[in-house]
Amino acid sequence: KLLPFFDEKGVMRFSMLPSDILYLESADNYVTIYYINKQKIAHYLIRNSLKNLEEYLSEYTFVRCHRSFIVNFEKVKLVRKEKDGLKLEIDAPAELVIPISKTYSEGVMKEFVKGGI
Helix, strand or coil: CCEEEECCCCCEEEEECHHHEEEEEEECCEEEEEEEECCEEEEEEEECCHHHHHHHHCCCCEEEEECCEEEEHHHEEEEEEECCEEEEEECCCCCEEEEECHHHHHHHHHHHHHCCC
């Protein structure tokens, strides 16, 4: 089943399988959706807030891990602790490491305990 993404006005802009989505990254009022397309990482930009998308994606396997990132928990390979904090390594054709901020670390760890991975 395809997962549609809407812009801030509610217009459908992009639709794809949730299992192909790696993560979402925000910058101001825009969100970039990173996904796998033909064994490569591709992206699509929509005008919306990560807060709106976080609520919308809550019924799927997406978890907010940082002020600027939501990850598809099905794509997380491991969590590692580094001197500058926790990081998520994403299963993708190229190495992808996403930070976990202190604010969201408890929620990410709850997802691990639930058996999200």
